[in-house]
Amino acid sequence: MIRKLTEADRESVMMLVGREPSLNLFIIADVENFGFESDFQELWGEFDAVDGRLKAVLLRYDGSYLPYAEGEFDVQGFAELVLSGKKKEMLSGSSPIVDRLAQKISFTKEKRLFFAELITLQEKGETEAGMNFQINQAGVEDVEAVCSLLDQIQEFSSSAESMRSGMQRRLETRTGRSYFVEKDGKVIAVVSSTAENSLSAMIVGVATHPEYRGQGLASYLMRRLCADLLAENRTVCLFYDNPVAGAIYKRLGFKDIGGWSMMHI
Structure with missing residues (x-):
């Protein structure tokens, strides 16, 4: 029934x-x-x-x-x-x-992703260049600055309006947070969480400005956000479909636990 x-x-x-x-x-x-x-x-x-x-x-x-x-x-x-x-x-x-x-x-379109889970954060490996930057936690007033970076990333650029409204809703309702670093007054790397609840949270919006890639900025931010969520007794989850990104996540301690499908009706 x-x-x-x-x-x-x-x-x-x-x-x-x-x-x-x-x-x-x-x-x-x-x-x-x-x-x-x-x-x-x-x-x-x-x-x-x-x-x-x-x-x-x-x-x-x-x-x-x-x-x-x-x-x-x-x-x-x-x-x-x-x-x-x-x-x-x-x-x-x-x-x-x-x-x-x-x-x-x-369905008109489908997307299949790996679903990974983090329970224990791995010890730091190589030195992260990001350690030279101060990590900032975004407030509603930072939405435009963060999304201005995401506008420059092909993966995110097609959903500018929903991206801004979604981030603002997460921050206002405290169902997610965003950590970022900046240089010369501009955001150059960011990582966010969403769907935060009493048991778990999802990592989303991992992005680095093209000119600053390969310096470990995303890993630096990911490590901080994951550590904070785990300290709050939340399991950390994420989706990925890029094997290169998957390797980075696994170095932090993420393990695949299944597949996730998104079907557009």
Whole structure:
């Protein structure tokens, strides 16, 4: 049986998704920060017909849908919920789960990523040139300066408006933070977190100005941000699809724990 979830289901939801806090960091963060009654967010759950146990959930955040299940779940039922949504843009989640839904939903584009987790930060290896720079934690007043750097990076340049609004929302709601270094008054490297919750956090927006690459600035910022998050008893996660970037992350102690799929509807 699938039904819409309410505040009364919070404990059951958190018990289910809390068993894999890294894979479920978006669901955990959105429930903790926005609950069950927001206009932009809804959750549905599938309950076992025999013992009434919650065994699968589907989150809608604006036009994005994110499923999670332990074992078998009602694929057709979840697919119908996605397809019936007034606003539907993306389906994302653990690849084995999303792949099953992909058999029922047509997609215009897909992206597959490695999902990595950090539990213990590795000791420093080579000397990082970034140690000569002061690390700054961004406030709302720094959004434009940080995003001006991201505008120059091909990976981020196509989403300027959403990038700025997303960063501002994260900082205002304290669901994420950004650390950066600057030279001559301009931001030259940055790393951010998002979906921060009581158990985990996601690293995003790792970028270095082209003229300053190869100096260890991104690693320097990553190490500081990861250390701060781990000190707060949060597991740190990230996506990557570039083997070169993956090697850098693994030197810090990240380990692959699965695949993540993003399907554009």
